[in-house]
Amino acid sequence: MSVIVRVAARGEGIADDGRHVALAAPGDTLTEDGAIVPGPHRIIPPCRHYPECGGCQLQHLDDASWSAFITDRIAGALDAQGVRAPIRAPALSPPRTRRRAALHVEPSGRIGFTAERSHQIVDLHECHVLAPELFALVRPLKRLLPTFKAKRRLDVHLTLADQGVDVLVKGVAPEGLAHHDALTAFAQANGVARVAFDDGMGPEVRWEPEPVTIALGGVAVPLPPGAFLQATVEGEAALVAAAREAVQGARIVADLFAGLGTFALSLDARVYAAEGARDAIMALKAAAGRAQRPLFTEHRDLFRRPLTTAELDRFDAIVLDPPRAGAREQVVQLAASKIATIGYISCNPSSFARDAQELCKAGYTLDWVQPVGQFRWSTHVELASRFSRSPA
Structure with a gap:
């Protein structure tokens, strides 16, 4: 056998x-x-x-x-690029802790994730990965959304914010008094924080009794509808702890692909934060200003306009958390810079390993990798890492 x-x-x-x-x-x-x-x-x-x-x-x-x-997964990706590094024990998120998810809804009312390797929707009757607050809305949404008479599949993005669940429905918009009344009744009965709809022209908020925020680094940050957020509180904590360790002692840090400020607001340093999504960087700027944090923000597309080596050399350390495609353009500039320490967070071992090879060829050492499993029972892998090199 x-x-x-x-x-x-x-x-x-x-x-x-x-x-x-x-x-x-x-x-x-x-x-x-x-x-x-x-x-x-x-x-x-x-x-x-x-x-x-x-x-x-x-x-x-x-x-x-x-x-x-x-x-x-991480070791195999690094090995394929000829890179070696100590890999720590993964930090695993428990069941029922996912605080954001995208579900699909058919006109018939069927709601859930798609079947494995299929577009067919599995009608959810239980879920062991979603936070209870998210799953509690599945049945009410199943009753509400068919009343909008959508002719095609809808996407529903659920995020657990400080005030409750934020709901963004993509693919339809309410029309008339009947829809307004149904939406109001749904929101009040289920205590949701906000309901927004996007029929292709951008999110339009239809219910928000008080401004919706998410606590990052102890700061209440305005949460734009559908904004990116680490999938679990536990996963976020593991990634933040690793980023803090990576740049410990640095006085001035650049946080690239900063998003809403998950890392920027958690670092013990003066921070420059760059992000290509305008709503996210504006939310971070407003939150940092109210909290009087030493943080400078810039709306900047780091794929088209990465920080140059001259700009990078102004900082003691760099934190970056790029999308799945990695940070090829920015890594080229980092490789040529004088930066001594880089904290690299990734949601894709393959693009991370490619970028790691570029940095190691330029003289960096990949000191360690901290794997994070915040998508419970999924093949999706995340990690944080530190690159360092002695000053030239």
């Missing part, structure tokens, strides 16, 4: 004879006819929708094997 030795990037098990087997866990064995004999790392998936629902790919793994999967 063959034995499953690890889990591949898409979640299938890989046997010692090279076979790829769906829904197999490390330590499982395969009979001659391909049947799976459960091993020590297989658990009973807690959700009735698994494995049909695409929200989770690894619910059959225990935490030890999920951690090993996360570590292997």
Whole structure:
């Protein structure tokens, strides 16, 4: 019999004879006819929708094997680029802690995530990854949204803010008194913080009793509808702690791809924050001003106009958290700079490894990598890291 030795990037098990087997866990064995004999790392998936629902790919793994999967993803990406580094134990977010999610809604009222490798929507009756506050809105939304008579699939973005759940519906807009009354009744009955709609012309707020904020670094930051936020409080805390460690002792730091200020507002330094999304950087600027934080903001597209080496050399350290594509243009400038320390946060091991190779070729050392698993039972991997080099 063959034995499953690890889990591949898409979640299938890989046997010692090279076979790829769906829904197999490390330590499982395969009979001659391909049947799976459960091993020590297989658990009973807690959700009735698994494995049909695409929200989770690894619910059959225990935490030890999920951690090993996360570590292997990062190690494999770095190895492919010829980069070596110590990889720490992953920081895993518990079940039912996802504070933001995008669900899909059919005109019939079916609401949920899409099925694995399919556009079919799995109608959610339970969820073990969403925070209870988000899941509590699934049934009320199932009743509300069909009344808008949308002719196509809608997307609903849910975010747990300081005041409650922020709801953004994409693909339709309320029309007339009946829709207004239904929306008001929904919002009041469920205590939501805000409801906005975007029918293609940008978000339009229809319910917001008080300004919606999100606490970042102890500062209440205005939360634009649909804005990016780390998926869990636990994941955010792990990434922030790693970023703080990476640039510890620096007096002046640049936070690139700063977003709403997850890192900028948590650093013990004077901070320059650059971000390409105007609503996010304006929210950060307003929050920092009210809190009297030593923070300068700039609305800047770092893909088209990265900081130059001359600009970078004004700082003691850099923190960057780029989108999944990585920061190729900015890394070229960083590689040529005199910056001694870089804290790099990534949601894509492959683009991170590519950028890591560029920095290491320029003389940096990748000191450590802190993996973070904040998308519970998912193949999605995040990390924080530190690059350093001695001054020339």
